Amino acid sequence: MFRHLLKPLWKRKSRNLMLTLELLLAFIVVFAIAAASTRYYQLYSLPTGFAHESVWSVQMERAQDGELSNESALYDQLKRSLEAMPEIERVAFADFSPYVRATWQSGVYLPDSGAEMATDMMHVSDDFFAALDMDLQQGQWFSSSDEGSAELPVVINRRLADAMFPGQDAVGKRLSEGAPGSDNSSMLRITGVIGEFRNHGELMTPGNFILKRFSPLSSRHGVSTLLLKLRPGTGRIFEVRLNEQLKLIRNDRSYRISPLTDLRSAILGESIIPLIVLSVIAAFLLLMVAFGLFGVLWQNTTRRIPEIGMRRAAGATALQIYWQIVVEQLLLSSAAMAVGLILLVQLPITGVFGDQLNWAVFLIAVLVSVALMALVSVVCALYPAWRASRMSPTEALRYE
Amino acid sequence: MIRLENISKTYRTDKVETLALKDINLHVNKGEFLSIMGPSGCGKSTLLNLIGLLDQPGAGTISVDGAAVKSYRDKDVAQLRNQTFGFIFQSFHLINDLQVIDNVELPLLYRSLPARERKQRAREALERVGLGARMEHYPNQLSGGQQQRVAIARAIVGRPQVLLADEPTGNLDSQMGGEVMDLLLRLNQEGTTVVMVTHDEREAKRGSHIVRVFDGQLVS
């Protein structure tokens, strides 16, 4: 029976080739979307390592260019006068705000073996952890008691700790930023280990992270972002008074105030909009494929009406004819998808996309896209198949 | 009129080579009604196709009006076919998407004639076959005999010297077949050369001359 289906398909191979190409193209695009969505979902369900609710970020915009020098008096004044406001629970400083697409990457080394690891990093003040409600896994947060230590106190994430010190307790260990012994290297001392930390938010690929201590008293460079933990239930209108207060402290600056929830939806949108655009394109492609399939199936069944009549005369039931056409279509789609799979499986095997396309993502994406393509194929085959099966044998044989 | 000299034709399918015609010499005289007879598969349709330049012989020469056909280049034979021959097929081969009048007009499209004259001549041809009233119909709204008469009108609209008919009555019952035969004979009497393939002895005898084909060879 199966051979009976395959042979005519093979006979019409040049015509079916085009259709297979179309199916293949659509399959790959659908797969790409399914994979991206699956990966996003996977990332979204991982912890970010901090809480964004009722935290506002204030960006101090500076007029002059060049490096920002530390003005300890300014940070002290900002902290004291803002914490005096009843709406503000805590004030912290950082290089840049979470949910902002800024990165600072550098290499860290083990001082003795010289093993290197690339990591993201940022400077944060002692209150950063409390303001963002972060959880410590080991050791302790750095604090004012670390003031004046020769080595810069840092908190690192679990991923980096496991990579640099496998099987050991990272707390108290030292790292060198810059190649050990070189001019611009400096020593870092680990005071604590946290779980994941993904500053770009839910859709950021997890990576290594080091939070370095920013001290208004002793750091060489200043930072330009304030993170304010507000009393829950504080409305957006508080921004007016906050801005007035900030202007009182320093009038020659502009302040850009944004709740982290706003920054979060903006950065999520940035990642999701391309996916939506891609989905629109895919929908278009699928529609085209559906048109093509439907048209060709229609023609095929029209041309094969005498054959169908003969089969009916030989005793095939209407249902059998119906299934024959649907199954033929499915076979064709499967061939296209098989080719697609052979191509696509190279991606996780060679690992070109790294963890973005891990096996779990790949398998789910394959399942989703195969199901969708099969559905489209079957839906397109239903009407032509129904029409062919409805035709009476005598009519079919007489059809020219 | 048309002379075939030492014509052979073989057909090749994947592995098998079939000799369809072998060393045929045939002369079609102007104004005659030549019937080609033979059992099915003997090569008589192939012979007709070769006469009509629809197909290219494997060996030998065909001359039309004394001039040998040298080139089978698409453009050259297309023009020759258009000027010289009118075809009638067993299964009519009318274009179902076009009205009767448009079907008849078709051969004139490939000559540069003004549209008005084309229509006029198509109408005349239809009237000659007695279908002046059916011009606006579609072929599948007509009976088999009427369809074949439309096909004849199409064959004569270009006033060809030769009509080539491949079993023109094969798909028709005897009464309709008789009408079609009468029409062909009348056209022949009016001066058109007719070459007809048939396996009906009685029809063949109504022509002026009979050749028989058997296993790719002429026997007469």
Add this chain to the structure above:
Amino acid sequence: MFKNYLITAYKVYTRRKLFTAINLACITLTLMVLLVVTALLQNAFYPTGVEGRSDRFLQVTTLVAESEGGNSVRTGPLGYKLIDQYLRPMKSVQLVAAISSPRTVSVYQDDRVSELMLRRADAAYWQILDFKVLEGSVPSAEDVAQGRFVAVLNASTAARLYPGASALGQQLNAGGQTFKVIGVVEDTLQLNSYSDIWVPVTTDPSSEYRNQMFGDFFALLLADSPAQLPLIQAEVAEVARNLQFDDPRQWNLALMWADSKLDFFARGLFRTERQADSGAGLLLAIIAALMILFMLLPALNLVNLNSGRILERSSEIGVRKAFGASSRTLVIQFVIENVLLCLFGGLLGLIAAIAALNWLEHSGLIPYLKVDINLAVFGCGLAITLFFGLLSGVIPAWKMSRLHPVQALKGAA
């Protein structure tokens, strides 16, 4: 002859309704998408309306500074000082405007905070761009020179901030500074004119910006006529060569280019800030290639469907050949049939594109979008349609015409 092709095509298409419907749907959908994209690109590269004078002005957006030996490179928007001291005195330009890129600012009203976009601009900006002033006026040269706290809003923002009242004369607290609204202009979404609020450049909280070579500004350079633009480009490159930084030990080489809109997008995409050629030609080529790629699938569909019809029409082909049609005439016939269908689909696509753009404008999916389909877009659309018709028609037509007449009459292909 041609009329006969039309009639045949019309009859073939009306007799095969399902086939025609599928083909038309493919064509219409494809051309609609392409037309919408063309209209959007046209609006971005060669706009009409506010930036309708785009063929007469160029923009300088980026300064590249290099240290001795090229060890460090800084790339960024221009400082106000650079525009004021180096670009304004240029000989080949009629007018030079300095504007900041739009920045988010919070606007405070009694009970709410709105996040809006704000630009700081000088007086020339209002002369180079053709803003449609709906109410009041735009800042005068004196307003800018005196540093008056006046603001212009666009229509949507005015309606949002002051519902049911005229915005003119209202006090506007933007980021802690209070402005008086003096004008309302029509919404626009073009490169240099897009914003919600405009205020004079002189109202910046600090006057530090006046002393900067790097900053947050870019310049619009208006020429007397489009023919002058190459002169401006040459002069800007010359200005960059002679640029003196405050500290020549830190930066000693500068690069700047006067760009058209197309150049601007190409530079952003290909990061060609360091060479005179922006890669605009490449950008256009890529766009064309993407469009063709996009047409490929629907074209494949048509090829497939039309090829499928060879069998259906083989008897017709045989008859036509028997009665003297050459292969060439048949190719022409089938291609014309296909092109005609495409033209009809193109027409439907155009109507659909206009509807889609209308919907896009009103849905608010892209705020302030206003695109009109002009003759240029229509011409592009026609070209795309014809190309598509040929692309999808030639292969099946060629295949059809190649059929051997005897085989065709037997109906075996």
